[in-house]
Amino acid sequence: GSVRAAGAALSVSHSTVLRRVEALEERLHARLFDRSRDGYVLSDAGRQMLAGAERIEAEMAALERGVVGQDERLQGPVSITCSDAYMSRILVTALAGLTREHPGIELALTINGRPFDLARREADIAVRALAVDGVPPEFLLGQKVVPIMLSSYVGVAHAARLDPELPGSATRWASYDDRKLQESMIAGSSHPSVPAWGSFASVELMVQAAEHGLGLAMLPTYVGDRVPALRRLARPDLRHVGDFWVLSHPDLRDNARIRKTRAAVADALRAEATLFRGTPDQ
Numbered sequence: 001g002s003v004r005a006a007g008a009a010l011s012v013s014h015s016t017v018l019r020r021v022e023a024l025e026e027r028l029h030a031r032l033f034d035r036s037r038d039g040y041v042l043s044d045a046g047r048q049m050l051a052g053a054e055r056i057e058a059e060m061a062a063l064e065r066g067v068v069g070q071d072e073r074l075q076g077p078v079s080i081t082c083s084d085a086y087m088s089r090i091l092v093t094a095l096a097g098l099t100r101e102h103p104g105i106e107l108a109l110t111i112n113g114r115p116f117d118l119a120r121r122e123a124d125i126a127v128r129a130l131a132v133d134g135v136p137p138e139f140l141l142g143q144k145v146v147p148i149m150l151s152s153y154v155g156v157a158h159a160a161r162l163d164p165e166l167p168g169s170a171t172r173w174a175s176y177d178d179r180k181l182q183e184s185m186i187a188g189s190s191h192p193s194v195p196a197w198g199s200f201a202s203v204e205l206m207v208q209a210a211e212h213g214l215g216l217a218m219l220p221t222y223v224g225d226r227v228p229a230l231r232r233l234a235r236p237d238l239r240h241v242g243d244f245w246v247l248s249h250p251d252l253r254d255n256a257r258i259r260k261t262r263a264a265v266a267d268a269l270r271a272e273a274t275l276f277r278g279t280p281d282q
Contacts, residue, residue, distance in 0.1 A: 001039035061120050062251070075104025078261045081116050082109070082127040084203045086223045087244075091127070094268030098261065105257050118249045124258050125265060126247040132240060141248050143262075145269045146276035148242040149221045152189065153230040158213030164191040165234060172197040174206060174215030185218055190235035221278030238278050244269060 003021070007014040025032050032046035042050065080095075082088050088111055099105055116122040118140060128136070129148055136142035154162050162171040175182040175196040182196050197215050200206045203223055210217035211229045221238070224230050246266050252258045269276070 001041070003040070058119070074102045074256050074260060075106075076257050077106045077108055078125065078257055079108040079110070079121075079123045080125045080127070080261070080265065081112055081123040083111070083113050083129060084223070085111055086203065086220075086226065087111075087127060090222075090268055090272055091265060094271070095261070095264055098264045102257070102260065105261065107261075118247065121249075124248060124252060125262050127265065127269070128245055128247055129242045130245055131242050134242070136245055136247050139250070141250050141253060143246045143266055144243050145246055145266050146244050146273055147240055148244060149276065149278040150185070150218055150239045150241045151221050151224055151236040151278055152191075152233045153210055153217045153219050153224040153227075153236075154233055155210050155213050156229055156231050159231065162213065162216060164194050164216065172215045174198055174200055174209040174217050176206065177201045182218075188239075189218075189237045190233075191216075220276075222272065222275045225275060225278065244276070 003014040003017040006017045010017065021033065028045075030045040031043050032049065033040045034043050080091065082091060088109060092109065095107055095109075099107060110116075110123065115128075116126055118124075118126060130136065163169055164171050171194055173182065173186055173191075173194055173196045175198055177199045179196060179199070186192055186194065186196060194216065198209065200209050203219065206217050206219060207223065207227055207230070209215060210219075211227070216233065217224070217230070219230075224232070246262060246269070248258065248262055
């Protein structure tokens with residue numbers, strides 16, 4: 001809706017976006033956007049061009065993937081996206097060994113929960129969470145690697161004050177920003193009468209809330225079990241809520257550096273299977 005937002009998405013300045021739009025309109029002798037105080041919207045001519053432009057973009061992306069997919073060298077960039085900093089620590093530790101073995105591989109790691117478009121090569125490899133019975137899109141290569149187990153935690157320094165087992169305890173659940181989902185999880189827990197409180201938009205923020213005693217927290221075991229300032233509740237309600245998958249585009253399956261990195265990512269997660277399962281005896 002604005003040249004600033006477009007510039008941020010394209011990693012160029014807003015003046016560059018404005019200059020390119022004006023140059024394209026001048027070359028086509030057509031107005032592609034209607035400008036208003038509320039921002040930019042496509043004109044009729046712009047909407048007519050959009051479908052064709054997207055087809056061209058898809059074809060160019062397919063051409064690039066076809067060429068990159070045949071590269072047999074263990075050198076060059078590999079871009080990876082994962083969901084949070086706790087996952088990235090596991091990956092960086094493992095991939096550091098890969099890059100020492102193959103110094104020509106250059107990693108680009110992003111922490112972002114949004115669904116990256118692998119067909120456009122916004123990332124070469126994505127580590128993504130899917131529901132227990134979920135499957136990735138058919139047009140992607142998908143490998144299910146480890147479960148996502150949810151458990152209930154309390155800050156060690158605040159455990160006595162926030163103990164939900166004590167009669168009359170004034171404890172509360174720190175809530176993710178999706179309050180309906182949080183309340184559904186609370187209803188299925190051992191402490192359904194404990195109210196939800198607040199709004200924390202990420203796993204990292206939820207950890208901080210629990211550490212500082214703002215409430216109890218429901219966290220994946222690969223997160224909560226690695227934070228020294230947290231411990232599980234007496235009744236932790238260990239629940240299987242999803243699975244992590246390693247995803248990539250099939251056109252890149254034969255690219256040597258991406259294939260090697262994809263295998264290293266999957267192996268790194270499997271090596272931490274007990275952490276993800278949350279049950280060391282299994």
